Amino acid sequence: MTAVELIEKKRDGDTLTANEIRWLIDAYTKGVVKDYQMAAMTMAVFLNGLTAEELAVWTDAMMHSGDVLDLDMIAKPKVDKHSTGGVGDKVSIPLVPMVAACGVAIPMISGRGLGHTGGTLDKLESIPGFTTNLDRERFTSILEQYGLVLAGQSKSLVPADRKLYALRDSTGTVPSIPLISSSIMSKKLAEDLDGLVLDVKVGIGAFMKDEASARTLAKTMVGIGSAHGTTTVAYLTRMDEPLGLEVGNASEIIESIAVLRGDGPADLTEVTMVLAAEMLVLGGIEGSLETANKRLAQVIASGEALELFGQVIEAQGGNRDVIDDPSLLPKASHRFEVKAPASGYVRAVNALAVGRAAMSLGAGRETKDQKVDPGVGITLHAKTGDSVEQGAPLATLAFNDHDRVEAALALLREAWEIGEALTPQELIIDRIDG
């Protein structure tokens, strides 16, 4: 078997055998198949696709390119959640303690933000002392003790994806549904899960701008999960405007704590509850989404979910007092308000523009090696459907560096559309299962 033969097959629209795919991924991970060969292969995959069977094997081969977690020692059902990424999308942070408080174990391994979308790791690391860099022993011990753990990806987990993602990024093959699906699913399935809930974002602030592509991506990932024997459910949720009112890092931790107190913004709470309820059902803790919702409401009302979040913050080296005292979190030194240029109803808040503005203030990173400023961000005061008066605040920018404000403002001034009243669209577009 040679790389050229396999590239030629895929180039000509033929189907690769399981053996061929496993050889390719293994040889690429080991450096036997070269970057330039894999670049040609991924372009052929981009243009000619992979069948469902090829994709299942491809994902499995990626997953087995490195260490795979063995969580047999965890007696609880293990379910995780993944989002394709959006602006203000801090759902994982309140969701994980809520679901864990109900008895599902969540071995969550997250990524960092890149471009206009934030990353769960960056948000968590705004908590003083909090580390997501956990070795295998500490990861398992926290998971065993608390039923949840919030970790970063170790280098030994799915090394093929690390290599392949960097290659795709520099060769124009990022937006390929089979390649995106296998990248996400190989990392999630390596967590040794019983179930997985996917939040596939749709809209201007999402990776998938249109519903049809998002649906294809969701179905593809659900298919991979099923082929692997891990029950997977995907939700299509709207990402035209930011989720919640906070876009930043420390500020999103504060908003997440509000959700855990039962006091979060309606849209953020809705998405969190829907995905959390699905996880309880997938974990076999509840028989229906209705009873799951009741159970989640209980752990919020009782304070159990918030208490658990405090415990895991402490277990991961963070200062748990941030729960009661947000002033312990990093805070930017300056504020600037964006005012409404006219009276009327908010018809849209462009999530991409807000995400880019937050990134330009330093809340996100444009390239992987940039550092994130945890205290900066944007607070929204008016979202779609709200009425505003001319001169009323639309958003507050929190910043540390005056030189960065102008670019952010230029983006934000175009972000709000104000005009006639409208009925906001449904946040949860669809549920897709196997």
Next chain:
Amino acid sequence: MTAVELIEKKRDGDTLTANEIRWLIDAYTKGVVKDYQMAAMTMAVFLNGLTAEELAVWTDAMMHSGDVLDLDMIAKPKVDKHSTGGVGDKVSIPLVPMVAACGVAIPMISGRGLGHTGGTLDKLESIPGFTTNLDRERFTSILEQYGLVLAGQSKSLVPADRKLYALRDSTGTVPSIPLISSSIMSKKLAEDLDGLVLDVKVGIGAFMKDEASARTLAKTMVGIGSAHGTTTVAYLTRMDEPLGLEVGNASEIIESIAVLRGDGPADLTEVTMVLAAEMLVLGGIEGSLETANKRLAQVIASGEALELFGQVIEAQGGNRDVIDDPSLLPKASHRFEVKAPASGYVRAVNALAVGRAAMSLGAGRETKDQKVDPGVGITLHAKTGDSVEQGAPLATLAFNDHDRVEAALALLREAWEIGEALTPQELIIDRIDG
């Protein structure tokens, strides 16, 4: 401009601008655009193609990636010939002195053989002392003095093609008509020509197995030549069986000398004469193919063509006595005859099988770093249309290494098809001009 942006454009079926293509080729030659990026780009080109305008610029950019010959000091018209490669295809060797003897200058730069097809350089280098490694000064001086020169490609000529061809070879993007065309034409157009004749081989022993692909390749190359302002004519010629009776290196020199004496095999002589006549017309030496043929017959009959070949052999360091004494050429130490298994008419001699058999004896190379054995080869005794008796010789193998004979024999035994009489097909399939 970034490589990723250009890859994405071609990936999505868009057209690249002239500036974009020139930047890409230049940046790739300099190593700014990486091999893995060019691999993704060439796969996108393979699958999505290049327009005629893109291809003209691509070829021109390749050509200008290194030195371009300036042959203004040559008063004669400059015309060259290129073949896409076949088995037993030694046409260039008798053709060049014939055409040069008529007053056309030929600055021929050739390649080495790879796979089942031989290379002009390898054949010429079987002449003791002959070198094709000529510096610029020697190249020009031989061309000025004799009106012909037979050189190998210097490293400074079209370096983009050297890099790109190696990359394509290891990434499954060799058989792409735009990429093949630009590779061939960039090298030929860098020779500062007034005209170019292309021999596009069609058939089992050729790179293009079917007439339709060969026709597309021919038209594409003629189009590139016209766009560049170099009148280009292509012939489609049949390559189902080897051309002539000799497949090897030294043996093909002997057969080439026979053509120059007016004593060559009919098929080899026919192709040589047709292409040579076209070159005289393109060079403005003769007004029609008919008068060109007469002029060529004269320089053969007078011995001028053969004499000129002797002179250029000497000028390039070779022993010109080989012309009169073939025993001065390398010769293999052993012979083996393949006999006809049955009586009847030869219906086919599989050129690919014969080419591979010759390669396996050492006449060709499978990989670039292999050395060629100049004395080994195969002599055919029966070609398509000939009648044979059972037990009569079909071919003689000349070899040095007994270990290599078995593989060659296995290929050769399947090469002849013997049965009912048939009328051989026309050798010259078509002529394509701008």
